[in-house]
Every structure is written in C-alpha cells, then in structure tokens.
Amino acid sequence: MPRAAAVTAYGGPETIVILDLPIRDPKPREIVVRVLAAGVNLVDTLFRDGYLATGPFPLVLGSDFAGVVTVVGSEVTEFATGDEVYGYKLLGNGTYAEYVTVDADLAARKPANLSFAEAAAVPCAGLVAYDALANTLALQPAETVVIGAASGGVGHFAVQIAKALGAVVAATAHPDRARFVEDLGADLVVDQYGDVAGAVRAAYPGGVDTGFPTVAPIENAVRDAVRDGGRITWINGRTGPSLERGITGAETNGSRGTRMLDQLTALFESGAVHTVHLERRYPLAEARQAQLDVSSGHVRGKLVIDVDEA
Numbered sequence: 001m002p003r004a005a006a007v008t009a010y011g012g013p014e015t016i017v018i019l020d021l022p023i024r025d026p027k028p029r030e031i032v033v034r035v036l037a038a039g040v041n042l043v044d045t046l047f048r049d050g051y052l053a054t055g056p057f058p059l060v061l062g063s064d065f066a067g068v069v070t071v072v073g074s075e076v077t078e079f080a081t082g083d084e085v086y087g088y089k090l091l092g093n094g095t096y097a098e099y100v101t102v103d104a105d106l107a108a109r110k111p112a113n114l115s116f117a118e119a120a121a122v123p124c125a126g127l128v129a130y131d132a133l134a135n136t137l138a139l140q141p142a143e144t145v146v147i148g149a150a151s152g153g154v155g156h157f158a159v160q161i162a163k164a165l166g167a168v169v170a171a172t173a174h175p176d177r178a179r180f181v182e183d184l185g186a187d188l189v190v191d192q193y194g195d196v197a198g199a200v201r202a203a204y205p206g207g208v209d210t211g212f213p214t215v216a217p218i219e220n221a222v223r224d225a226v227r228d229g230g231r232i233t234w235i236n237g238r239t240g241p242s243l244e245r246g247i248t249g250a251e252t253n254g255s256r257g258t259r260m261l262d263q264l265t266a267l268f269e270s271g272a273v274h275t276v277h278l279e280r281r282y283p284l285a286e287a288r289q290a291q292l293d294v295s296s297g298h299v300r301g302k303l304v305i306d307v308d309e310a
Helices: 042-048 114-120 122-137 153-164 175-186 195-202 216-225 258-270 282-297
Strands: 003-007 017-020 030-040 065-072 085-088 097-103 107-109 146-149 169-175 187-189 206-214 228-233 248-252 278-283 300-306
Touching: 003 282, 017 282, 030 122, 030 282, 042 282, 065 097, 065 114, 085 114, 085 122, 107 258, 114 258, 114 278, 114 300, 122 153, 122 206, 122 228, 122 248, 122 258, 146 153, 146 278, 153 169, 153 175, 153 258, 169 195, 169 216, 169 278, 175 187, 187 195, 195 216, 206 216, 206 258, 216 228, 278 282
Parallel strands: 146 169, 146 206, 169 187, 206 228, 228 248, 278 300
Antiparallel strands: 003 017, 030 065, 030 097, 030 300, 065 085, 085 107
C-alpha cells in the first residue's frame, strides 16, 4: 500500500508517523496523482496541531504537490493519464503521500521548465503572491510596492511577480540575504530589522503606492512605508495592520484554483518568474524535520519533500 506522512491525533511534529494508506477512488471531477514531490508550508503545521482542524484521522499532512496523473474521474476532460501536473489541496487529507486524490480544479499542467521538486514548491506560496499583487492590490505598471520578508517562500515569488507586472519593487530582508533578493529583481532592499519606513521613504519620497508584508511582524512597518491613500494587503488568517492616512487594505488568500495556476505556469515558462529557491529537500521519512524547519521562520525560499525519488 502507498505510504503517507500523517497524524492520528493533533499535536507537535512528534505526532507525525509514516503509514500505509489506501488510494481513494476519484469522484467524477477528481484525479489521482502519483506524487513525486510535496511542498512544505507553515499552514501544514496548523492542520497538524489542530488549529485548522479538519479530521478525520489518520490525517495526511501537506498542501502542495507535483506528480503524474494515474486515474481521471468520469467528468474530467482537461487531464489524461500520464500528464505532469502540480497543484494543491484544501481542508482535506493532504499531499505528503505517494498518491493523492484531488479536485481537478485545483491542479494544472506543470511548467515544462520546472522540475517536480521546483513545481511542488510553487502552488500555495505562488498563488498567494500572485493573488495579492495582481488581484487584491491590482498592481499597475510603474507603481511602487514594498514587499516584506522578500527572501521567504511567498516573498521570493512576490518580488518576481511584481517585476513581471511592471512594478518598481522595494523589499525587506535580513542583510545577509540582500544579494539574494536583488538577484530576484528587487530595485531596493532594506534591512528588515531596521527603520523600514524611513529607508523606503528616503528612496521614494512620500512613500510607495502599495505594500505586501507577507508576515505579521512587519505589517505595521510596511504600512508606514506606504504613501497616504495607498493600498496594502496581507495574508488571510490575520487581522492585518491598523489602517490610517487614507490607506485602504484587504486580506488575500490565493484560493482561485486552476485559472491562477495556469497564469503562474505561463510566467515560469516565459522566464518572467525565473527562480524557485529550494532551501532544503527531505525524504518522506523526514517529514517531522521538514515541519520543524518550516516553523523556524528562517527559511530562504521553500522546503520540499521528495515523496517518490523514482
């Protein structure tokens, strides 16, 4: 039987075990995918500890996947057996598994120029970044944006997507990661632990048009770098910064399905988004360590589990 990293009760990383679990037959609009790689996201830990309780047990962890279609549901016409795909799961048994059954609307054809490991790192973080910039902020060419925590999973995609949309990008990062963020395309990189607003406003008097902090601790600093009457967005699940000076704000979550995945595929295949940084890769048996590492808050780029190394 296929293996999966799962929990049988909510708790810390020590609750994760490797189990043999059956493959669930697809419903009419579902596909079965042989998973080659699974992305590791902070949200995965929230399912594990019960903060985003889903059940039933055993609960397979993981949200992102990349692999090969093995079975298609009776109403699926956009995929066929053997197609290389990537995507994500929402509120259900997850992707740290050798096989996953998933709604076809949450999958798309894998970018041809990405490996399975790279593709598995993209969906959740990439969709949040794209949704925040292209939809919630409706970023326009030549507008200025400050992106917080720009070396992280969401942040390193956000810098590239903002540049692809024609924006001028200011970014925050640890000084040791400034060169990394510059190589992603940022026009300005400021010390995330210094006077963010002061540094950004020195470069862009009056402040930038828009802001996307990506992480809670710098929401207020990013807001303070935004001009009067500007726009800011934050990732859903948080209250966001208090709004002032006529700044408007809204949360974003990235859950708009295949339409945005196809747009991300086009950005990767065109080279407009060019970097998927994999900080570390793990075998399935080390899922505990992967979740410990993603919880540290110090990951550059993304972590990935190599579910099937064949």
